[in-house]
Amino acid sequence: MTAVKNPRDGRLRILEGALRRFSQDGVSATTLASLREESGVSVGSFYHHFASKDHVFGVLYAETQRIYQEAFLQELFRHTEARDGITGIVAFHMAWCGRHPERARLLLTERPPRRAEPGGPEVAALRKAFFTEVASWWDPQTERGSIRQVGTLMCYVLWLGAAQETCRLWFAGVREPSEEDVAALSEAAWHSLRQDQSA
Structure with missing residues (x-):
């Protein structure tokens, strides 16, 4: 049969x-x-x-973004303390990129599909829902005075900008980041975002 x-x-x-x-x-x-x-x-x-190569890319990008964001939020909400959440996400990001290098390269090196392109509406909807969830963890931390109040762009740059660039260099052939590198990136993110900059 x-x-x-x-x-x-x-x-x-x-x-x-x-x-x-x-x-x-x-x-x-x-x-x-x-x-x-x-x-x-x-x-x-x-x-x-x-329908096309662009259609494949749009579906694949949206799928990859969803997988990353779900894992990100799962890690973030494991932490109630601001420092643990900030440093934990940096370590998570580096580990996720190491476990999923093909998907990480897609997110790190390719332009996301725009709203009018295949996958664009899904990517936009995922991004909006993701930022809403992150804000539900972040806002109480700023209200308690643990984290500085910063805009979305600067939050991204200070939190994960250095880690993103490290991963790009890694994928370009520079050495794999060590545990010490990850620890340094995590601490740098925390020192950039904590409320008490004098400590």
């Missing part, structure tokens, strides 16, 4: 192949033909699931 193929298998193979190819070559240098070759699907199978 011939097994019935699950149509989701083809979609999954395309996404997995695209993740490998995008990570290796970048989205702009990846061709539709190379995506099909990497995933081992026919032209008909590809277009059954996706």
